[in-house]
Amino acid sequence: MSEQSSRPFSRRAVITTVAATAGAAAGGALVVNARGDEAPRPSGPERRIEPFHGAHQAGIATPQQRHALFVAFDLEDTDPVSGDRLSSERLAGNFRRLMERWTAVAERLTQGRLPGPMPGAGPQVPPDTGxxxxxxxSRLTVTFGLGPDLFERVGRTDARPHRLEPLPAFRGDGLEDAWSGGELLIQICGEDLQVISRAFRALRSRAPGLARLRWTQQGFLGGFGDATPRNLFGHKDGTVNPRPEAFDAVVWADAAEEPAWFSGGTYLVFRKIRMDLPKWDTVTARVQDETIGRRRDNGAPLSGGHEFSTPDFGKKGPDGKPLIPADSHLALVRDVPMLRRSYNYDYGFQPGGAQDDDHEHDDGHDHGDGMPAHDESAHAAFDSGVLFCAYVRDPGEFVRAQNALAGADRLNAFIRHTGSAVFAIPPGAAPGEPVAAKLFPRT
Amino acid sequence: MSEQSSRPFSRRAVITTVAATAGAAAGGALVVNARGDEAPRPSGPERRIEPFHGAHQAGIATPQQRHALFVAFDLEDTDPVSGDRLSSERLAGNFRRLMERWTAVAERLTQGRLPGPMPGAGPQVPPDTGxxxxxxxSRLTVTFGLGPDLFERVGRTDARPHRLEPLPAFRGDGLEDAWSGGELLIQICGEDLQVISRAFRALRSRAPGLARLRWTQQGFLGGFGDATPRNLFGHKDGTVNPRPEAFDAVVWADAAEEPAWFSGGTYLVFRKIRMDLPKWDTVTARVQDETIGRRRDNGAPLSGGHEFSTPDFGKKGPDGKPLIPADSHLALVRDVPMLRRSYNYDYGFQPGGAQDDDHEHDDGHDHGDGMPAHDESAHAAFDSGVLFCAYVRDPGEFVRAQNALAGADRLNAFIRHTGSAVFAIPPGAAPGEPVAAKLFPRT
Structure with a gap:
């Protein structure tokens, strides 16, 4: 228990603060939907409302919720009637309209209200799915991001955040278009999957004609409460996250260097990292721990101490070798300043591998292309792993770290990066103003 | 609030009872995993333990948890070394070994213990993923089922439950092999996705050489507490479920007619029903309600009253037509006795439709084959809907209901059945005995 005090970023403490603030702001009265016949309201995280407005968007410094949906869109290229290719002026107008609609929906839903009118729908069509x-x-947050290609598309290369560019190719990448890229991102987080599903439907139903879906990805975390969550390798993931007081230096955009409109913004590096769990599950505990550089049970570095002890990379064992192997994940990734807000994913199993050629419908998402073929059975055809999310003031920090890892990390025998995207995350919106408003064309 | 008393099946009441029982059985002391550095334990549903042993398997009468994973397996056909086709004696032995391993793991994990030794693994390999x-x-339950083909495979057609046979084809079915069938089922339910994920890995890691994965499907429910959950059409789903005191007549196998070993068992009818949500979301509230036969807001039948009022199918409106249309879902499905324990699913969007032909990797699960082509955009390429689960003493009841629906239900314009399976659910196991033990060959 004494170790608790040294934990840099206590989820529970922050949750309590936010909940108290939100409760005070709402005067204790939640505005909720039709519920004439409902039982007494639940207590606990379901009751909590995360603020929408502020200097930063919610869903970044917000204590991590248990469920997340990431959705990428691209602006529509063509006029839905004529089929003509849209000019950048038209695209800019569509971008503006989309952010106005999306911001209104996000603000309303996160605060427990109905999503508002549906543009273009008849008066008899319900404005919400119910x-x-x-x-x-349930602590719903909605966070918007802008991809590298967006700024040229809407004729605002002048306003492009200086560090926003596509990530370079890394050694060992096995990226698939189906999980990568995107001009617009929506990150929807919360404690209730059905609330997230509703938010997503409300948002996407306001996109047709303006933007089209590119990909969706769903992540989860166990209910670890105050403890650091574990990934699907069983290891604690996020131990070295910065303290909130370091976010100005690590997370939020550099005001001196970035365009003024981007003050309070940040960048999201998103990587879908597939884990070879059947392989991982058959190696010894020692191999597992030396691959990570930490003990699985308590998260302590192999040099000793507890989860939050500073790793001693020089400390050697009786064999004269470093206790934390130099090519372990911990040794290679050390000191990279980023706020990790990752989620586990498990997209399940679908037949479709080599031994399943007799299936009539081979439409499953078997990404068994690049993983080591250690297991001949269909058990290897699983797509599970981590949706790595790093909020950084400079995506270059991730690039440097990943270049170091890509060539050497022991973990590479067990993982493959199969999706990749990077987004500029605009600052938070003021009341009455859409996210990214300062990017809009003057009208 | 007065309506609350007429609710036939109060989730909260049952949860409380079960939790109290489990707490008493465990003497208040939960046995948990390595947690030396953990913060105080959470309260709420995470603490609750569902009993494993009993006359019936858990996960049926158990108050519904918020997450579910359904996994189908087939017995391995061939010897892993020689490649020879296995005899029914060998298959029976493999079936027995599998049920012994799986029952041990299920019992341990649901009761908060480690999964036990991993067969065939070296001593240094961790027996659990951590x-x-x-x-x-978190209210984990694991429920096993046996498909129609299993009994012949293991040489026990004599013991096959009398009402276990493949479902017939229904008009309008759009079934896909990738979501259908299976010789063995595991239904894993709980309040924490990571706990479910761990249980699944523990179970499947004990299958190689004995059985191979056929499909996995994941469902969720919002945190509706005592209220009837809503499906992705926004309607309450499960209103007319039988009261627990009716389960003997409706759910549990007919002792007079079934093989003795099956006493306490039941059948699960599983249907993956895809919903055309973009189409649903653009029709009027009246069309929606008349399709279902109920009001979306409070679940009352269109003949009036509240959610639990008895529908009056003869009551007519000013136009002389029944208030509950004769071809509404409610009117057609009336009085079919089954315990519905369905989950919503949202497998998300993957590019791969006609307009996405330029994608390099067209490996998404776009099941856009049979849905009405009302939306030209990729927004129609979503796979969302309901994992319909009905526990019944006679699958013939479902067949009768579905035959009535398949030809006439207004809802057919918005749904398509894309997966189908049926399983006999063995009775609960006694301590020290595997599920389905009475089916095993004498040794």
Whole structure:
């Protein structure tokens, strides 16, 4: 328990603060949907409302919720009627309209209200799906991001954040278009999957004609409470996250260097990292721990101490070798300043591998292309791993770290990066103003 | 609130009872995994333990948890070394070994213990993945089922439950092999996705050489507490479920007619029903309600009253037509006795439709084959809907209902059945005995 005090970023403490603030702001009265016949309201995280407005968007410094949906869109290229290719002026107008609609929906839903009118729908069409009627917002947050290609598309290369560019190719990457890229991102997080599902439907139903879906990805975390969450390798993931007081130096954009509109913004590096779990599960505990550089049980570095002890990379064992192997993940990734807010994913198994050629419908998402063929059975055809999310003031920090890892990390025998994207995350919106408003064309 | 008393099946009441029982059985002391540095334990549903042993398997009468994973396996056909086709004696032995391993793991994990030794693994290989270290069982249940083909495979057609046969084809079915069938089922339910993920890995890691994965499907429910959950059409789903006191007549196998070993068993009818949400979301509230036969907001039948009012199918409106249309879902499905324990699913969007032909990797699960082509954009390429689960003493009841629906239900314009399976669910196991033990060959 004494170790608790040395934990740099206590989720529970922050949650309590936010909840208290939100409760005070709302005067204790939650505005909720039709629930005439509902039982007494639940207590706990379901009741909590995360603020929408502020200097930064929610969903970044927000204590991590248990579920996340990441959705990428591209602006529509062509006029839906004429089929003509749209000019950058038209695209800029569509971008503006989309952010106005999306911001309004996000603000309303995160605060426990209905999503508002549906543009273009007849008066008899319900403006909401109703699937979350009777549910609390459950710490719903909606966070918007802008991809590298967006700025040229809308004629605002002048306003492009200086560090926003596509990530370079890394050694060992096995990227697939189906999981990569995107001009617009929506990150939807919360404690209730159905509330997230409703938010997503409300947002995407306001996109047709303006933007089209590119990919969706779903992540989860166990209910670890105050403890650091574990990834699907069983290891604690996020131990060295910066303290909130370091976010100005590590997370939020550099005001001196970036365009003024981007003050309070950040960048999200998103990587879908597939884990070869059947292989991992058959190696020894020692191999597992030396691959990571930490003990699985308590998260302590192999040089000793507890989870939050500073690793001693020079400390040697009786064999004269470093206790933390120099090519372990911990040794290679050391001191990279980024706020990791990753989620586990498990997209399940679908037949479709070599031994399943007799299946009539080979439409499953078997990404068994690049993983080591250690297991001949269909058990290897799983797509599980981590949706690595790093919020950084400079994506170059991730690039440097990943270049170091890509060539040497022991973990590479067990993982493959199969999706990749990077987004500029605009600052938070003021009340009455859409996210990214300062990027819009003057009208 | 007065309506609350007429609710036939109160989730909260049952949860409380079960939790109290489990707490008493465990003497208040939960046995949990390595958690030396963990913070105080959470309260709430995470703490609750569902009993494993009993006359019936858990996960049926158990108050519904918020997450579910359904996994189908087939017995391995061939000897892993020689490649020879296995005899039914060998298959029976493999079936027995599998059920012994799986029952041991299920019993341990649901009760908050480690999964036990891993057959065939070296002593240094961790017997557990560790991904749920520090997490409570969170109402984990594991329920096993046996498909129609299993009994012949293991040479026990004599013991086959009398009502276990493949479902017939229904009009309008759009079934895909990738989501259908299976000789063995595991239904894993719980309040924590990571606990479910760990249970699944522990179970499947004990299958290679004995059985191979056929499909996995994941479902969720919002945190509706005592209220009836809503499906992705926004309607309450499960209103007319039988009261627990009716389960003997509706759910549990007919002792007079079934083989003795099956006493306490039941059948699961599993249907993956894809919903055309973009189409649903653009029709009027009246069309939606008349399709279902109920009001979306409070679940009341269109003949009036509240959610639990008895529908009056003869009651007519000013236009002389029944208030509940004769071809509404409610009117057609009336009085079919089954315990529905369905989950919503959202497998997300993957590019791969006609307009996405330029994608390099067209490996998404776009099941856009049979849905009405009302939306030209990629927004129609979503796979969302309901994993319909009905526990019944006679799958013939489902067949009768589905035959009535398949030809006439207004809902058919918005749904398509894309997966189908049926399983006999053996009775609960006694301590020290595997599930389905009475089916095993005498040795």
């Amino acid at each position: 699937i979350a009627d009777g549910l609390e917002p | 991904i749920a270290d520090g997490l409570e069982p």
